[in-house]
Amino acid sequence: MRNPRNDPLGSPNSGPGDAPALGGSERRCVLTGETSARDDLLRLALSPDGDVLPDALAKAPGRGAWIGVSRGQLETAVANGKLKGALARAFKTGQLSIPGDLPALVQAALEKAFLQRLGLEMRGGMLILGSDRIAHEARMGGVAALYHAADASEDGCRKLDQAWRVGSDAEGSGLVGERLPLDREALSVALGRENVVHLALADPRSAGRVAIPLGRLQTFLGAAGPAGNRREVADASARHDENL
Incomplete structure (x- = not known):
């Protein structure tokens, strides 16, 4: 079947394996x-x-x-x-x-698209796993986006959120990690790792790519992420591109 001229399937600037830039037409x-x-x-x-x-x-x-x-x-x-x-x-x-x-x-298709995107970012070396490593990178300002499994403990989320705010010079703000609509079992199976409860992305462009399938899944499930977080990720990704 042919593709109609008025229904482009991807961004002309997308590279191999890249998702379209956040926003678009x-x-x-x-x-x-x-x-x-x-x-x-x-x-x-x-x-x-x-x-x-x-x-x-x-x-x-x-x-x-x-x-x-x-x-x-x-x-x-x-x-x-x-x-x-x-x-x-x-x-x-x-x-x-x-x-x-x-x-x-x-x-099922939206969940698969999101998990596949995470897998691609992991293979590209952009995914940070493990609470201790995430906390260290977050405090050093090396985290662009932070996520928690649906069944992650409140205490564990709170500690990593605080580390992220410190490293982002955002203390006192409402900046918190995204509570994903998937539990640790689903994340662990998809990424081939044991007990994936928290995960983070180091690069703004990587975070922007992940934000697209995650946003679609959240919309469909009626579970929007923290107010402003997705737009902050998009803005950070855009600023990163402009500085390249």
């Missing part, structure tokens, strides 16, 4: 009609067999449609037929099939 959610940055929305693609499937990386060939809703909203739209009507207009065909478990497929 805008797209309109076919369910709400609201326009948002491309990186904040999820692309749905139409397979050759007419099945509507999630395209979490926004790279599948063919015509795409974009949504920016929570899982609950998507479940409702599937049940009442609103999604099918919206997609029929977007794809310009009524010959499409929406899987009954589409919301579950979307969540």
